[in-house]
Amino acid sequence: MTVATQGAGGGGGAVDRPSGSSLADVIDTILDKGLVIDAYVRVSLVGIEVLTIDARIVIASVDTYLRFAEAVNRLDLEEKGQGGLPNLVGQMQEGGAKKKTKGAAQGALESAGEKVREFVGDGGDSDRAPRRRRPREEE
Amino acid sequence: MSAPTDSETPEQQVSTGCYVYGIAPADLEATSDARGVGDPPGKVSIVRHDQIAALVSDIDLGGPLGTPEDLLAHQQLLDAAASEVPVLPMRFGAVMTDPEAVKEELLAPHHDEFLAALNELGGRVEYVVKGRYVEEAILSEVLSEVPTAQELRQQLIGQPEDATRNLRIQLGEIINQAITAKRDADTAKVVEALSQFAAATAVREPTHEQDAAHVVLLAELGRQGELEQALAELGREWEGRVNLRLLGPLAPYDFVVAEAAQQ
Numbered sequence: 001m002t003v004a005t006q007g008a009g010g011g012g013g014a015v016d017r018p019s020g021s022s023l024a025d026v027i028d029t030i031l032d033k034g035l036v037i038d039a040y041v042r043v044s045l046v047g048i049e050v051l052t053i054d055a056r057i058v059i060a061s062v063d064t065y066l067r068f069a070e071a072v073n074r075l076d077l078e079e080k081g082q083g084g085l086p087n088l089v090g091q092m093q094e095g096g097a098k099k100k101t102k103g104a105a106q107g108a109l110e111s112a113g114e115k116v117r118e119f120v121g122d123g124g125d126s127d128r129a130p131r132r133r134r135p136r137e138e139e
Numbered sequence: 140m141s142a143p144t145d146s147e148t149p150e151q152q153v154s155t156g157c158y159v160y161g162i163a164p165a166d167l168e169a170t171s172d173a174r175g176v177g178d179p180p181g182k183v184s185i186v187r188h189d190q191i192a193a194l195v196s197d198i199d200l201g202g203p204l205g206t207p208e209d210l211l212a213h214q215q216l217l218d219a220a221a222s223e224v225p226v227l228p229m230r231f232g233a234v235m236t237d238p239e240a241v242k243e244e245l246l247a248p249h250h251d252e253f254l255a256a257l258n259e260l261g262g263r264v265e266y267v268v269k270g271r272y273v274e275e276a277i278l279s280e281v282l283s284e285v286p287t288a289q290e291l292r293q294q295l296i297g298q299p300e301d302a303t304r305n306l307r308i309q310l311g312e313i314i315n316q317a318i319t320a321k322r323d324a325d326t327a328k329v330v331e332a333l334s335q336f337a338a339a340t341a342v343r344e345p346t347h348e349q350d351a352a353h354v355v356l357l358a359e360l361g362r363q364g365e366l367e368q369a370l371a372e373l374g375r376e377w378e379g380r381v382n383l384r385l386l387g388p389l390a391p392y393d394f395v396v397a398e399a400a401q402q
Contacts, residue, residue, distance in 0.1 A: 014371050014374030014375045014377075014378055014383070015367070015370050015371050015373075015374040015383045015384065015385055016382065016383065016384040016385070017367070017384070017385055018384065018386065020215065021211075021214055021215075021218070021386055021389070023207050023210065023211065024346075025267070025269075025386055026210045026211055026213075026214045027210065028267075028343070028346055029214060029267070029389070029392050029393075030210060030213055030214050030217075030228070030230065030231040030392060031210075031230070031231055032230070033228075033230060033392035033393050033395075034161075034228040034229050034230035034231070034390075034392045034395060035161075035162070035227055035228065035229045035230060035233075035395050035396075036229070036230050036233075060312070060315045060319075060348065062308055062311075064311065064315060064348050065307070065308045065309075065310070065311025065312045065314075065315060066304075066307055066308060066311055067311065067348075068278075068310070068311035068314040068315060068348075069295070069307035069308070069310045069311040069314070070307075071274055071278055072278055072282065072288075072292055072310065072314065073292075073295065075275060075278050075279065075282075
């Protein structure tokens with residue numbers, strides 16, 4: 001079995017196909033998902049300090065709002081002198097295929113977003129109680 | 140169904156524990172290059188009972204657990220195994236006293252339940268689809284569609300920052316609402332485009348305010364090509380607006396559930 005680094009459709013980079021999960025992806029996946037041993041056995045987590053990471057939940061806050069407002073403001077600066085907005089949007093949609101919008105700014109934003117996760121030392125045994133996941137759906 | 144809680148008392152002295160990665164069929168083989176959690180990485184071995192097995196490694200109980208390397212090792216091991224055999228992944232951090240305990244307290248009492256789940260899983264694996272909006276594109280879209288956002292933006296032009304905090308908060312809130320609505324619609328679109336290739340789908344919580352979609356699929360490994368093709372089509376449609384990523388094949392983290400936990 002091999003995994004292509006590009007989508008089999010040859011989408012010209014339309015879909016990013018990393019060969020492995022990044023740490024951020026791993027954090028999203030293995031910390032609050034999967035079978036919980038405590039549900040089966042009571043003798044788990046024997047005397048080991050497990051570092052856990054607060055699961056990130058996106059909660060819209062004033063900071064988020066201000067960031068959006070700032071981004072809109074930045075947008076204006078970048079595009080000034082190019083006429084009204086509807087015009088601008090039209091150009092963007094037409095030129096979408098040619099235009100490579102993914103740039104340094106996007107990368108910086110992503111890393112800022114990921115930065116929210118931080119390691120916190122956790123007592124190690126207690127609050128790892130099983131959280132119910134949705135039951136397996138079958139057709 | 141729960142194991143006795145007082146059985147660990149005689150084991151208190153031991154300095155190593157047994158880290159459990161997941162459950163698989165008994166014919167699973169450990170690859171020699173498999174790296175476990177811990178520093179140095181534990182050697183991965185297999186504890187078998189009847190028709191099922193657990194992937195485990197020794198772990199030093201004195202050291203902390205949960206470094207980036209530990210997290211990556213846990214997932215990489217399970218994902219590699221999931222490409223070969225059905226695997227029920229444990230959540231990160233499952234440690235038992237020793238291999239004997241894994242066999243007697245985890246595998247034996249739940250043998251039939253685990254075996255049934257493995258059979259049900261068959262050749263299916265998990266895929267994660269993540270979409271992230273391209274900021275400029277999505278903001279322009281919102282401004283063109285939401286008149287109040289457009290008006291507020293006009294009001295703010297040329298105004299000093301400290302005098303307009305409330306207005307800016309108001310504008311940001313409107314944008315956030317609009318993006319949330321777009322996320323719901325675009326998430327539904329991803330699910331719709333891909334669900335025909337999947338036995339099950341689920342939507343994860345967004346991890347970023349500009350997430351466009353965060354969807355997990357349980358799909359046959361053999362249909363990966365079709366899945367990639369369908370997603371690439373969506374990616375082309377959304378080029379310049381949403382950056383899509385596909386992760387997998389992964390162990391089915393989002394699709395395992397502990398029935399015994401219902402008590």
